[in-house]
Amino acid sequence: MCMTLLRKLATAKLPCTEAALATIDRLRVLEAAGHVKVRIPPAHVDCDDCLRQDAATVFEITLRGWKTLAADAPEEEAPLRRG
Template sequence: MCTQLLGRLAGSRLPLTEADAEVIDRLRVLEAAGHIRVLIPPPHFDCDDCLRQDAAIVFEILPAGWKALRTGAPDDEASPLSSPRPRRPKRAGIAGWLSGTRHRSGE
């Protein structure tokens, strides 16, 4: 879904102002992945004690963003943090931990 937003940004004239809260959340993801440079003001409480989010301004698509668009990588392949390596449990370590040779106080 963020790749579609990145493609939409690539076809837009920048800087671009975006006020939709859901889109701003996706802009945060793209910024964290290093794909865009964006200014997202922190949310604040308005005079009626409601939390408000001001509009975000997208300034540019960074080289990593252009690369993601060229390769057509899905979101989970674009960021190495989003696809963790599968891990196998260390059964001997777990079995040793469960058997517990630790003495409790008073024993």
């Protein structure tokens, strides 16, 4: 779930990289929702004719992302905004 990933990113040291395809797909959703700033390189065909996806780099959680985290968490567990 994307909220689980957003919570994980809230505790991570950013920027960070994510290489798993499922995680990159979730990052696309979070980026489209305006919750994170991320660079996801375009997939490319490698020399063995296989489609490859390089790792994504997450740069920051946006204000919208922090607000979403705060609204989702019980008050005593609401994340403190870093920045």
